[in-house]
Every structure is written in structure tokens, then in C-alpha cells.
Amino acid sequence: MIGEAKQELKRADHLIFVSLKYTRTMDVLDSVVKRLVSTMELIVGTLLQWLLKKKKIKEIPESYKSKIEVVRANFKRDEIIQDFLKFYSFLLRVDKGHHEGRSEFRKGVTMTSTSELGDVIDEVNLDKIKEYYLKTLEYVDYIEEMLNKKK
Numbered sequence: 001m002i003g004e005a006k007q008e009l010k011r012a013d014h015l016i017f018v019s020l021k022y023t024r025t026m027d028v029l030d031s032v033v034k035r036l037v038s039t040m041e042l043i044v045g046t047l048l049q050w051l052l053k054k055k056k057i058k059e060i061p062e063s064y065k066s067k068i069e070v071v072r073a074n075f076k077r078d079e080i081i082q083d084f085l086k087f088y089s090f091l092l093r094v095d096k097g098h099h100e101g102r103s104e105f106r107k108g109v110t111m112t113s114t115s116e117l118g119d120v121i122d123e124v125n126l127d128k129i130k131e132y133y134l135k136t137l138e139y140v141d142y143i144e145e146m147l148n149k150k151k
Helices: 002-022 026-053 064-074 079-096 126-149
Strands: 098-102 110-114 120-125
Touching: 002 026, 002 126, 026 064, 026 079, 026 098, 026 110, 026 120, 026 126, 064 079, 079 110, 079 120, 079 126, 120 126
Parallel strands: none
Antiparallel strands: 098 110, 110 120
16 A cells, blocks of 8 residues: 555656646645545555554544544554644645635645635645645655564
8 A cells, every 4th residue: 555655646746846837726736635635545544454464453444533543542652653643634624625726827826725614724835735745755754664664
């Protein structure tokens, strides 16, 4: 599953460094967020598979909230995984929010994600999306290295 997560990251990389260069739209920013969320879902799945293999859990939960809680409970002492889960939850909120574009087709293209209550979750621009990508890449590398050490 790590391999699949890395493939999703490659797609996100292409969207950021190629597609956004030529098509500065909110849709591309939204697609990158979706790719990052997909990458993180695969990583959570990988962690759950590892826990199942090590017999630390009996089954993999269905809902994403349950999955996050199981991983959180089993990796209490690992601050990086705890941060990863917070970031994953945050990106899920950004992805599920209502999106509105601003300055499309310009350098300052921004996607504003708002909650059902109208609160701004985040304003995603070119710099932020690159930051999110790099952060996700660091988490994937860390978790891959950690799982390889604990085999």
C-alpha cells in the first residue's frame, strides 16, 4: 500500500508542478487536496494492515473516524504519527468543505474551503498546497521507514 500512496503523491506532484503552472484554477487545487487525502487514506490503511499482521488489532474498522482512533490508540507514543493523524483530519475537513475560487487563472489563485456553518477552514493557495504536499511526503517517508524497521 505504501507503493500506491507514493503513486498518488506522484500524481499530486504533477498537478502542483505542471498542471498548476499552466492552469491556475480552483479545480486543480481541489484535485491536489483530494490526491493528498487519498495518499493519507492509503497510509492509514497500511498502518492498520501492519497492526492486524502484528495481532495488535482483530479487525480493520469501516469508518474513517474509527480507523483514525484505532491508529491513534496504537501509536500513542509516536508524536509524528499523532501529528500525521491531525493533519489528515484537517485535510479531510478542507476536502469536505464548500469550495470557492478566487483569482483564478492568476498567480494568486486561491481555494477557500468553508464549513457548513460558514466558518473558513482554510484558504489554499499555491504556497500552501506545496507546503501540504511536502508535509505529506515527509509523513509517507517517515512511516515507510518506521514500518521497514519494525518488520
